Each structure stands twice: as C-alpha cells, then as structure tokens.
Amino acid sequence: MTRSMRQRFSLALTLLTAVSLLAGAALATEPAAAAPSSPSAPGDEGGNPLLRDVLESAGRGYAAASVAVENARKRQVALADELRQIETQLDQLAPEVGEVAVSAYRIGRIGPLTALLGSASPDDFMDRAGGLDLIAQRDNSKLRQLYEARDRATRAKAAADAAMAEEQRQLAVMAKQKEAAERALSQVGGTTTEGFVNASSPVAEPTPRxxxxxxxxxxxxQNDPxxxxxxxxxxLHALNETKRLGFTRxxxxxxxxxxFEHPKGRxxxxxxxAGGFGGDASGGDKTYGNNLAAFLVRNAERLGILYVIWYRQIWFPATGWKAYSSAKGDPSSDHTNHVHLSLL
Structure with missing residues (x-):
C-alpha cells in the first residue's frame, strides 16, 4: 500500500468513526427529548399500598356517614316544622275542646234522657234528639282531632329523637374514619399544610347522585378519551368538567x-x-398545578372526589391538606409534575 493510499484510508476511517459517534449521540439523546412531549403515564407514582387501601376504605366510610348526617339533619328540620304545625293546631283546638268539656258537664248534670223526656210534643222530641246527635258528632270530631294531633306530635318527637341519635352515630363514624386516615397519613408525613386554596376557582356541575x-x-x-x-x-364527568372549565393540558x-385507582377507572x-409530564413543575406550570388542585378541592363534594395529590401534599376530605412524603424523590412519585385525582 502506497503512502497516498494509507493516508486516504486513514482519513476515511476517521470520518467513519466521527459519523458513528454522532449517530450514537443522536440515538442516545432522542428518547430523553421525546419523553416529556407525549408520555402515556407519569411513571411510578410511588405510594404506600396500605395507605391507599386505608384512604379508600376511610374515604368511602366518611362519605357515606357524611351523607347520613346531612339526611338526619334535614329530617330533624322537617320534623321540627311538622311539630310547629301540630302545636298550632293544638292551640286552635284548645278553646273548641274546652267548649266540649263545658257542654259535657252541662249534659251530664241535666242528662240526655231528662232533656228528651221534657219534650212538649213528638216534634219537639225529634228536634231535641237531633240536636243531641249533632252535639255528640261535633264533640266526637273535636276530640278525635285532638287525640290525632297529640298522637302525631308524639310520633314526630320520637322520630326527631331518632334522627338526632342517628346524626350522633354517624358523626362518630366520621370521627373514626378521620382518625384512621390521620394514622395512615402520619406514616407519610401527615403534618397539616396550607395546601392549595383559591376562592375564585370555578364551580363544576355536580355528578349524579x-x-x-x-x-x-x-x-x-365508559371509554377513556x-x-x-x-x-x-x-x-368521566370529573374529567369533562375539569377540561370544560379551562384545565386542558x-x-x-x-x-x-x-x-391508586387507575386500574379501576377511578x-x-x-x-x-403543556407538553407532558417531564420534571418538576415550576413558574407558570406550577401555578397551573396549584390552580387545578384548588379547583378539584373546591368541587370535591360536587364531583365525588376521594383524594387529590399535588407537590408532596395530599388532600383528603376528612383531614384537609397534609404533607405527603410516600415517594422516591422523583417528580412522578413526589407528584411535582402532575396532579393526581382519585374518585369515589
């Protein structure tokens, strides 16, 4: 091989090596550049399995007890109104029943038979008999109304007492579920935080109940879009409402x-x-997440929300915002690149 040929061969080898290195670098960097743009999931969200089970159980128990408390209170209001109406009726019946008592006293002294025997003629006898019958009908009607009103009042008071007892029982259930949630959350931080609140958050349409x-x-x-x-x-309703009200990333x-509840469709x-999950959110992206978390919490009852996780904090209906450290120190498990929503 001549010197000229050796030089050309060496130059070609150098160029080939350079091309290979550039191609390898491009292949190595391509996935990292593409990953944040259109990921199908944020990755491993971490979390303690026992915590998730406790939160789901406590959340469902707390929600059911909360509805029962609200129904018991509504029942008490309705019964209190019914009692007021009955008491008004009793007040109106009191003077009429008093007349019945006076009439009974008078008839008792004279006696129906005496009144009839004192008739001057058959027609007078019939008139007096008819009059006594009308008096008896009127008296019986008034007394029956009195007895029925008193009976309704007794039943209404008993029902009100039962509704109050049910309220107290369900409040005890709520307290128990709250305690269970707080115990579980204490394993992953559990300290109370200011959380994310925005009084101007939009209001969602309520989910059917x-x-x-x-x-x-x-x-x-339902098909997941x-x-x-x-x-x-x-x-699906919560997803659509969130998008409808401006959270479209x-x-x-x-x-x-x-x-979490992803495999259950919840x-x-x-x-x-805007382009995908990626790393820790900051600046306007973090503000977007803050506003979304605040929106979900404000509409938790309307949408039937179980809990919300965002930026190392978790919101649960029974406890409010708490620190959340059940993570691996990465954006996905720390939930610093996405807001997690779980529904009942």
Missing amino acids: NRDGSLPAQSCN TTSGCLTPRT YVSCYRSGGP ACDFSAK
Missing part, C-alpha cells in the same frame, strides 16, 4: 396496572406542563 344524596356504585364501563381503557361515569387516566393524572 341517588335520591338520598349518596353516590351510586359504578363500574368501569385519554387512553384505550375505561372510566367510571363519575370519573395533557391528561392520562386509565392504566391496567400500578397504584383516577386521572393531570400534567402540569
């Missing part, structure tokens, strides 16, 4: 596996960044 105010049991039978999976009707809901992850 049963006639007694409770939430109906639902299965994962964010994935190829399914959602419960309540989750990337969302991922159903997942076949993983923590959870969604809302990216704080």
